[in-house]
Amino acid sequence: MAVANVLLVDDEIPFVETMTKRLKKRDLEVMSAHNGPDALKALEDHPGIEVVILDVKMPGMDGIDTLKEIKKSFPLTEVIMLTGHATVESAIDGMKLGAFDYLMKPCDNDQLMEKVKEAAAKKQQHENKIIEARMKEITSRRI
Amino acid sequence: MIRDATKAINQPYYRSLTRNIILIIIFVTFTPGALVMGVIWEEYNVAYTEKVFSHLRELVQKHRQNIDSFLQEKLADIQLIVSNLNFEKLRDERRLGILFQSAQALYGQVFVDLGLVDDKGMQAAYVGPFKLEKANYADAKWFREAIASEFYISDVFLGLRGHPHFVVAVRHQWQGRFWILRATINFEAFNTVVTNLRVGKTGIAFLLNRNGEFQTKKPEGVELDEVAYGNFFKNADVMENDISYVESRDHKGEKHIYLGALLNNGNWLLVFRQNYDDALADLIGFQKITVIISLLGGLAIVVMAYFLSRRMVNRIARADREKEMMNQQVIETGKLASIGELAAGIAHEINNPVAIMVEEAGWIQDLLEEEEFGRSENLEEFQRALNQINTQGKRCKEITHKLLSFARKTDSRVQNVEINTLIEDILGLSYQRAKYMNVAIHTHFGEDLPQVKMSPSEMQQVLLNMINNALDVMEKKGGTLDISTALEDDHVTIEIADNGPGIHPDHLPRVFDPFFTTKPVGKGTGLGLSICYGIINKMGGNIDVKSAIDVGTVFKIKIPVPFETGVQ
Numbered sequence: 184m185a186v187a188n189v190l191l192v193d194d195e196i197p198f199v200e201t202m203t204k205r206l207k208k209r210d211l212e213v214m215s216a217h218n219g220p221d222a223l224k225a226l227e228d229h230p231g232i233e234v235v236i237l238d239v240k241m242p243g244m245d246g247i248d249t250l251k252e253i254k255k256s257f258p259l260t261e262v263i264m265l266t267g268h269a270t271v272e273s274a275i276d277g278m279k280l281g282a283f284d285y286l287m288k289p290c291d292n293d294q295l296m297e298k299v300k301e302a303a304a305k306k307q308q309h310e311n312k313i314i315e316a317r318m319k320e321i322t323s324r325r326i
Numbered sequence: 327m328i329r330d331a332t333k334a335i336n337q338p339y340y341r342s343l344t345r346n347i348i349l350i351i352i353f354v355t356f357t358p359g360a361l362v363m364g365v366i367w368e369e370y371n372v373a374y375t376e377k378v379f380s381h382l383r384e385l386v387q388k389h390r391q392n393i394d395s396f397l398q399e400k401l402a403d404i405q406l407i408v409s410n411l412n413f414e415k416l417r418d419e420r421r422l423g424i425l426f427q428s429a430q431a432l433y434g435q436v437f438v439d440l441g442l443v444d445d446k447g448m449q450a451a452y453v454g455p456f457k458l459e460k461a462n463y464a465d466a467k468w469f470r471e472a473i474a475s476e477f478y479i480s481d482v483f484l485g486l487r488g489h490p491h492f493v494v495a496v497r498h499q500w501q502g503r504f505w506i507l508r509a510t511i512n513f514e515a516f517n518t519v520v521t522n523l524r525v526g527k528t529g530i531a532f533l534l535n536r537n538g539e540f541q542t543k544k545p546e547g548v549e550l551d552e553v554a555y556g557n558f559f560k561n562a563d564v565m566e567n568d569i570s571y572v573e574s575r576d577h578k579g580e581k582h583i584y585l586g587a588l589l590n591n592g593n594w595l596l597v598f599r600q601n602y603d604d605a606l607a608d609l610i611g612f613q614k615i616t617v618i619i620s621l622l623g624g625l626a627i628v629v630m631a632y633f634l635s636r637r638m639v640n641r642i643a644r645a646d647r648e649k650e651m652m653n654q655q656v657i658e659t660g661k662l663a664s665i666g667e668l669a670a671g672i673a674h675e676i677n678n679p680v681a682i683m684v685e686e687a688g689w690i691q692d693l694l695e696e697e698e699f700g701r702s703e704n705l706e707e708f709q710r711a712l713n714q715i716n717t718q719g720k721r722c723k724e725i726t727h728k729l730l731s732f733a734r735k736t737d738s739r740v741q742n743v744e745i746n747t748l749i750e751d752i753l754g755l756s757y758q759r760a761k762y763m764n765v766a767i768h769t770h771f772g773e774d775l776p777q778v779k780m781s782p783s784e785m786q787q788v789l790l791n792m793i794n795n796a797l798d799v800m801e802k803k804g805g806t807l808d809i810s811t812a813l814e815d816d817h818v819t820i821e822i823a824d825n826g827p828g829i830h831p832d833h834l835p836r837v838f839d840p841f842f843t844t845k846p847v848g849k850g851t852g853l854g855l856s857i858c859y860g861i862i863n864k865m866g867g868n869i870d871v872k873s874a875i876d877v878g879t880v881f882k883i884k885i886p887v888p889f890e891t892g893v894q
Contacts, residue, residue, distance in 0.1 A: 195678050195681075195682060197682045197686075198678065198681055198682045198685060201682065201685040201686050201688075201689050202685055204689055204692075205685065205688055205689050205692055208692050240674070287723070288677055288678070288681040288723075289677070289680055289681030289683075289684040289685070289719055289720075289723055290681070292685075292688050
């Protein structure tokens with residue numbers, strides 16, 4: 184089983200391609216999208232995606248807007264922001280909006296892996312809690 | 327800056343500005359002043375001169391009347407005697423003596439003697455101090471003229487007695503023959519009557535006859551110019567009873583005024599003579615005071631105009647310089663801002679390709695780990711090269727990040743700043759340059775420095791400026807740059823010390839002046855340190871500089887620590 188199910192969103196196609204290969208080699212399930220709307224569509228089509236790696240600076244719908252949409256529609260999905268230095272402020276804004284973390288481009292692959300794992304773990308933890316809560320509810324209902 | 331302003335005032339533009347202001351002030355103040363002064367001066371002169379002359383005229387008029395009435399009185403006395411007593415009775419010297427004594431008792435010593443003269447010129451009777459009984463006046467000029475008219479007042483003459491005197495004579499008829507009673511008038515007494523008119527220091531009066539001879543004692547210093555006096559008589563004749571007026575210069579060149587009036591039936595001329603300046607002494611005094619006041623006032627205006635305009639131009643010069651500096655600052659800031667934007671754009675655009683390169687290298691590395699490549703001879707070489715790509719990629723990233731962090735729009739928002747971190751960031755930009763220049767950078771950071779409230783981008787500007795300056799001076803020989811931070815009381819201090827050639831003591835007080843630079847033209851604007859000074863000043867801190875030739879220069883920046891964080 185894959186370590187985590189990841190969606191990689193960046194407008195730089197070569198970057199996405201290489202990154203995808205590298206992450207797959209590290210046992211991640213990787214899907215890719217090159218802009219905001221595509222990313223949302225992918226999330227809709229594949230509910231198994233746990234972590235989104237999202238570039239902040241994209242033409243059209245940028246990272247922040249995409250993040251807002253993701254958090255609205257898929258609140259449990261964790262988002263890691265990727266940014267060039269000029270957009271550190273927006274990455275921080277992203278954190279405030281519920282992103283899991285941010286990394287500066289070009290990023291160290293091991294670091295990225297670390298973050299992805301943490302994010303996936305966090306998501307799983309959340310989901311487990313939700314399941315537990317539900318179970319509790321159901322059991323208490325019976326009594 | 328003040329020194330610069332005084333320097334600036336010597337530039338041709340400011341010099342001519344100063345001159346124009348001075349001239350305008352002087353012109354505007356002087357012209358109306360001079361006009362008013364001129365009009366008042368002229369009017370006052372005319373009025374005052376008129377007043378003086380009319381006063382003198384009146385004086386002379388009155389004096390003439392006095393003298394005339396003196397003469398008439400004496401004549402009337404003699405007439406009285408003649409009309410009451412005839413020749414026969416007057417021949418009696420005893421009776422004549424009584425008359426003489428009573429006349430003397432009445433008029434004092436005015437009458438010197440009395441004499442009765444018959445138509446042959448023989449003195450029939452005489453009373454007086456001289457032995458003149460039986461004197462013969464047949465040839466005397468006065469007798470010939472006296473016998474020809476009813477009354478006669480002679481000119482002054484010496485006569486038989488050898489003293490100057492004049493005669494008052496009245497003719498009468500007895501038994502068909504003329505006879506004359508004559509009285510000699512005391513010359514001294516008459517002289518006193520005439521000359522007792524004294525006005526001012528030099529105003530004197532005297533009498534002349536038609537020949538221009540003195541009828542009173544000749545006053546000192548009066549030299550008669552016959553022609554002038556001839557004219558005088560002519561004038562006086564035309565003017566009849568009025569007073570004639572002449573101005574002339576004497577042989578010394580002094581100007582005198584002469585007022586003349588005829589008396590004694592036009593035979594004599596009463597002359598009043600006064601030095602012109604003396605007559606108008608009050609006016610001249612007034613004129614002197616006026617001139618002095620005007621000169622002093624004028625001087626005051628000129629001095630005032632000079633200093634006022636210098637001060638004004640100084641201010642203008644300073645304002646101009648400040649404006650110029652502001653402009654330069656604005657340009658500088660604008661430049662920085664646009665460079666910043668450019669740099670930000672470039673950095674960001676470079677980051678993406680670099681990221682891809684690093685990723686691709688990483689991918690190759692990943693692939694190399696697979697078994698079929700494990701046996702390759704050059705595996706190590708490949709890995710070294712890929713590592714190198716990775717390292718250089720990271721270096722690129724670092725450079726672009728630093729560039730970005732510095733080149734972001736200058737933003738003066740105040741934040742809490744860690745001084746040491748800030749300095750390290752800046753040094754990151756300078757290390758490379760320092761290395762090429764053979765300059766070693768040492769940092770001595772104080773520990774536990776409180777955070778300081780300031781605008782980080784402004785502080786970056788200050789530090790980078792000062793570090794660059796230090797590097798510039800050590801460009802040729804290399805050296806060491808020591809940067810230390812410390813907490814002193816309620817200030818955080820940053821010392822930037824180089825061991826370059828030092829600043830010349832003459833230049834030291836001016837290093838913070840705008841546009842002061844020792845760099846060649848085109849290399850430095852001379853604004854760097856002055857902008858730094860302005861920024862630090864705005865933060866409430868200050869910059870000190872110490873320097874010794876061939877030893878080095880230390881810039882010390884002091885920044886106040888906010889109260890609440892300063893004491894921890």
